Amino acid sequence: MPRLQIDADPAPIDIDPARTALIIIDMQRDFLEPGGFGETLGNDVSLLGAAIEPCRKVLDAARDTGLLVIHTREGHRPDLSDAPPAKVERGAPSMRIGDAGSMGRILVRGEPGHDIIPALAPEPGEPVLDKPGKGAFYQTDLELMLKNRGAETLLVCGVTTEVCVHTTVREANDRGFRCIVVGDACGSYFPEFHAIGLKMIAAQGGIFGWVSNSDAVAATLAKAEAA
Numbered sequence: 001m002p003r004l005q006i007d008a009d010p011a012p013i014d015i016d017p018a019r020t021a022l023i024i025i026d027m028q029r030d031f032l033e034p035g036g037f038g039e040t041l042g043n044d045v046s047l048l049g050a051a052i053e054p055c056r057k058v059l060d061a062a063r064d065t066g067l068l069v070i071h072t073r074e075g076h077r078p079d080l081s082d083a084p085p086a087k088v089e090r091g092a093p094s095m096r097i098g099d100a101g102s103m104g105r106i107l108v109r110g111e112p113g114h115d116i117i118p119a120l121a122p123e124p125g126e127p128v129l130d131k132p133g134k135g136a137f138y139q140t141d142l143e144l145m146l147k148n149r150g151a152e153t154l155l156v157c158g159v160t161t162e163v164c165v166h167t168t169v170r171e172a173n174d175r176g177f178r179c180i181v182v183g184d185a186c187g188s189y190f191p192e193f194h195a196i197g198l199k200m201i202a203a204q205g206g207i208f209g210w211v212s213n214s215d216a217v218a219a220t221l222a223k224a225e226a227a
């Protein structure tokens, strides 16, 4: 496949589709739907809905192009043995991690709230990576999976922009991956953090990576399909 150019900030970036992976971060009911972890923290979860269609657009294009697609989920074992007490006990949420909510136990693997939203459900063969932390590289085999597939560039979508997306992009950047964050396919409970989070990635010549949008990414990947 020929190299392709994606329009991005701070500058267009060339990608080799055969060495590019899409990572969709934590598009889970626990973050996007009422009754989950996000709402227990006092957030308006409807704010994340704007990222769903752009994510879907990029996911469809990635599937059509044959990119490696990886979905992540933040959550913990039912016995919470992998949940740091400092995380469980922090703040004054309406319910804590592990408590029983309307979508099952908050942020616990195997519960309905832990599932990826139906609109972005993984297809057979797409790895789903469970992570206990904010970063997708922490205590997971993500780096191994990417290296085994020869990935050099990551398209990153998901929620939330300034927490799990940012942490993952920083981890990836330090491991030598080129990250293209698809801005409109990311979302935050805090619009100002979303905007600044994206700016922080592309600032200083792209200190953590590049920022693009779902239309530009989908249009570029469509050229790979056509080639």
Ligand code: C5J
Pocket: 025, 026, 031, 074, 134, 159, 160, 161, 163, 164, 165
């Ligand atoms: C948060 C995440 N915000 N997926 N998790 O706690 O960004």
